[in-house]
Amino acid sequence: MADPNVLKQLRLALHTYTLLYVDDNVALNAQATTLCKKFFGTVMSAYDGSQGLQMFEKYRPQVIITDIGMPKIDGLRMSELIHEIDPEVIIIITSAHDEPSLLHQSIKIRVFDYLIKPLKIDELIATFTRCSEVLIESFHRKIFNANLHAVFNYQNNLVFLLHERNVVIANQPTLDFFGVKNIEALRKRFQSFGEILLEHKSFVYDHDTMRWFEHISAHPGHLFNVKIADNEETSHHFILTFQKIPEKEGYSVLSLNDVTELGLLKIYDSDATERESLLKDEKTVKALLEMAMRSGAKIKVHNLYKGLSIVNDGLVVSVDGRSVSMKSPYVQLKAIQYENLFYLTSELFPMAILAEGIRQIDFDSQSIIFNHYRLVETSPTRRESIRVTPDKNIQLTMLYEDRKFDIDMEIMDVSMAGIRVQVLSLPAGFSVKHSVILDIVITTALRPIIINTTAEVLRIDEVNHRFEVVFIYDLRGEAKKNMIDYIAKRQMILIREFKGIQYEH
Amino acid sequence: MNTETLLFDDTHHKCIMFSLEDEEHAEHSLSVNQFLIIQNDSAVLIDPGSESIFSELYEAISRHINPDKIKYIFFSHQDPDVAGAIAQWSVATSAKLVISNLWVRFMGHYGLMDMNRIVGLEDHGAQISFGNDYLRFIPAHFLHSPGNFSLYDSRSKILFSGDIGAAIASPQNLNKKVDDFEEHRPFLEGFHHRYMASNLFCRAWVECVRRVDVMTIAPQHGSLFHGENAARFLEWFENVEGGMEQCKTLYGLDKE
Numbered sequence: 001m002a003d004p005n006v007l008k009q010l011r012l013a014l015h016t017y018t019l020l021y022v023d024d025n026v027a028l029n030a031q032a033t034t035l036c037k038k039f040f041g042t043v044m045s046a047y048d049g050s051q052g053l054q055m056f057e058k059y060r061p062q063v064i065i066t067d068i069g070m071p072k073i074d075g076l077r078m079s080e081l082i083h084e085i086d087p088e089v090i091i092i093i094t095s096a097h098d099e100p101s102l103l104h105q106s107i108k109i110r111v112f113d114y115l116i117k118p119l120k121i122d123e124l125i126a127t128f129t130r131c132s133e134v135l136i137e138s139f140h141r142k143i144f145n146a147n148l149h150a151v152f153n154y155q156n157n158l159v160f161l162l163h164e165r166n167v168v169i170a171n172q173p174t175l176d177f178f179g180v181k182n183i184e185a186l187r188k189r190f191q192s193f194g195e196i197l198l199e200h201k202s203f204v205y206d207h208d209t210m211r212w213f214e215h216i217s218a219h220p221g222h223l224f225n226v227k228i229a230d231n232e233e234t235s236h237h238f239i240l241t242f243q244k245i246p247e248k249e250g251y252s253v254l255s256l257n258d259v260t261e262l263g264l265l266k267i268y269d270s271d272a273t274e275r276e277s278l279l280k281d282e283k284t285v286k287a288l289l290e291m292a293m294r295s296g297a298k299i300k301v302h303n304l305y306k307g308l309s310i311v312n313d314g315l316v317v318s319v320d321g322r323s324v325s326m327k328s329p330y331v332q333l334k335a336i337q338y339e340n341l342f343y344l345t346s347e348l349f350p351m352a353i354l355a356e357g358i359r360q361i362d363f364d365s366q367s368i369i370f371n372h373y374r375l376v377e378t379s380p381t382r383r384e385s386i387r388v389t390p391d392k393n394i395q396l397t398m399l400y401e402d403r404k405f406d407i408d409m410e411i412m413d414v415s416m417a418g419i420r421v422q423v424l425s426l427p428a429g430f431s432v433k434h435s436v437i438l439d440i441v442i443t444t445a446l447r448p449i450i451i452n453t454t455a456e457v458l459r460i461d462e463v464n465h466r467f468e469v470v471f472i473y474d475l476r477g478e479a480k481k482n483m484i485d486y487i488a489k490r491q492m493i494l495i496r497e498f499k500g501i502q503y504e505h
Numbered sequence: 506m507n508t509e510t511l512l513f514d515d516t517h518h519k520c521i522m523f524s525l526e527d528e529e530h531a532e533h534s535l536s537v538n539q540f541l542i543i544q545n546d547s548a549v550l551i552d553p554g555s556e557s558i559f560s561e562l563y564e565a566i567s568r569h570i571n572p573d574k575i576k577y578i579f580f581s582h583q584d585p586d587v588a589g590a591i592a593q594w595s596v597a598t599s600a601k602l603v604i605s606n607l608w609v610r611f612m613g614h615y616g617l618m619d620m621n622r623i624v625g626l627e628d629h630g631a632q633i634s635f636g637n638d639y640l641r642f643i644p645a646h647f648l649h650s651p652g653n654f655s656l657y658d659s660r661s662k663i664l665f666s667g668d669i670g671a672a673i674a675s676p677q678n679l680n681k682k683v684d685d686f687e688e689h690r691p692f693l694e695g696f697h698h699r700y701m702a703s704n705l706f707c708r709a710w711v712e713c714v715r716r717v718d719v720m721t722i723a724p725q726h727g728s729l730f731h732g733e734n735a736a737r738f739l740e741w742f743e744n745v746e747g748g749m750e751q752c753k754t755l756y757g758l759d760k761e
Contacts, residue, residue, distance in 0.1 A: 300620070305618075308619075309618065311618070311619040311621040329610075331613065345621075386595060481564075484593055484596050485593070488592040488595075491595075491617075495613055495618055
């Protein structure tokens with residue numbers, strides 16, 4: 001006995017369908033019809049092939065069960081004729097004869113099943129179960145086909161139908177993503193699709209050894225990573241698939257599935273992601289530089305030479321693509337050449353701009369071309385007091401918790417506000433805000449000058465396996481005057497040293 | 506000798522003169538004055554002199570105000586007795602250094618490469634307002650330096666005239682005050698005739714000065730002119746003949 005649950009499920013699956021039962025045996029027909037009514041919503045009977053064909057044409061049942069041997073038109077011929085009208089109709093043959101020739105013929109006309117009479121309930125249920133599966137699939141396919149346009153347009157994937165390399169059609173999300181109004185505009189954009197695919201390590205994009213379309217079309221069905229910027233220049237990570245349409249030579253479907261939210265771009269290529277955030281920043285900075293150019297605003301160009309600030313006016317002359325051309329005095333260009341970067345400040349700018357990517361320095365026309373720039377929150381332009389890299393005539397010893405610290409401290413720079421040193425190790429417990437006593441000894445031609453002061457630890461960083469410590473102090477009286485004197489003289493020496501640097505230009 | 510003179514004080518606004526240096530000039534000595542204007546909690550230092558007096562002046566200023574409070578240091582021109590300690594002052598304070606644009610490119614020679622610290626004055630001058638008061642940088646070009654300014658303080662009505670009005674070895678130098686212009690005049694003449702470029706500039710400067718209400722003229726060298734003496738000085742100065750007027754003599758062409 002069949003499982004009642006299975007029967008219930010089968011009834012639910014088939015109750016919306018119509019079945020036509022064709023058999024010239026009236027009693028058997030009635031008996032079978034009664035049985036079929038337990039599953040199908042509507043069950044009709046016909047008693048020969050001709051009547052069966054007429055009823056099919058009139059009522060379009062989805063399932064037909066037919067005997068073979070019948071008057072007028074036999075069951076096989078009727079099935080053939082019906083399939084000519086609708087090849088999707090499910091036809092089940094019943095026969096008292098288990099003859100291979102009939103079976104072969106039935107297969108030829110693509111009948112759904114072949115059942116031997118008398119019908120066994122289990123066999124019928126098994127056949128009806130398969131029937132229901134096919135019907136549901138067909139139903140879904142019909143819904144899909146009927147609503148294909150909507151399916152096409154309301155999925156998130158970007159989908160293109162291509163003919164060769166040209167866009168035939170694309171869905172709405174594609175138009176939205178690229179910020180174009182119609183397919184024509186998209187077609188134009190797609191002509192340079194290779195340029196749209198951005199460089200990213202192990203991703204598909206045009207470069208020396210790869211042309212994107214050749215690469216993906218040689219691997220249909222494969223998944224590829226690509227990076228594309230949207231209309232607002234935000235990069236998206238897509239999984240690209242490419243499928244050729246069977247029997248339609250030259251036609252293919254390109255699908256792009258946006259997986260940006262997975263945050264994988266950085267894993268593939270952290271450098272590119274970093275570059276990209278810089279690039280985004282560069283757009284803002286470029287606008288600021290253009291504003292400076294239009295207003296003819298003088299901006300300050302900052303460089304450092306061994307801690308010494310070298311600052312002069314700069315004037316943005318042109319902004320062409322990413323390249324910015326600026327004029328600044330000879331001495332500043334020399335400082336830029338030394339540092340290979342510079343900072344720009346102006347009342348126009350919210351913070352300092354770090355400029356790198358020096359393309360050209362022309363000392364004759366006192367101009368410079370650069371193409372990398374970004375805003376920076378901290379920069380030497382914010383220094384309040386003059387800082388210099390010291391010479392060998394200045395030494396430092398530290399007393400911490402009343403004990404002399406014996407490790408050599410290398411002075412990185414010194415100012416009126418503090419001193420920055422590097423040291424291999426630090427005393428146990430030494431930390432920020434702790435108080436120390438510093439003895440700064442400056443050797444002069446006449447006599448050593450000792451600056452003795454209390455200081456506070458402002459910062460401790462680790463730099464190249466060494467500790468970098470910044471002490472701040474408040475020098476007074478003679479100590480202050482001696483330090484002013486040292487820094488002012490050191491500044492003068494550094495200026496002379498800087499002026500003495502010779503470059504070939 | 507008194508090295509410090511209070512020129513003005515109304516509790517909010519103070520002007521102090523320091524006289525920390527003497528220069529030898531031919532057989533005479535030439536006293537050098539430095540000035541400090543303090544208003545409330547900020548200060549302007551004027552012509553702070555050479556490196557040799559830096560420490561002494563720094564200390565003297567410290568008695569009145571923390572030198573960190575100096576917002577501007579004004580250099581009337583580029584001479585070493587005016588601008589010789591630029592490196593020290595740039596290290597010792599975070600003040601902006603105000604000087605004629607003409608000398609900005611020389612700052613590297615004075616020990617400063619950071620033009621962000623420099624306020625370069627355009628030839629026509631400038632004015633800094635604070636409340637109802639102001640400081641005006643009055644052009645004094647070619648008197649004697651080609652890039653030269655006097656500074657007028659509207660609150661104290663003092664004109665800090667730089668080299669204009671400098672007197673060499675007048676007995677009135679001792680008390681830093683001109684009591685009798687006529688007696689003082691001989692000590693002005695030699696210097697002005699030789700140093701000022703032309704009467705044309707003298708007249709232009711006097712014209713500019715007369716646009717403001719001057720009570721005191723405080724030159725960088727010698728004694729100060731108050732009230733009537735200041736007016737007498739202006740009358741005298743607009744008739745001074747300078748280098749151009751005696752060009753042939755200067756070049757020895759008058760003897761040919």
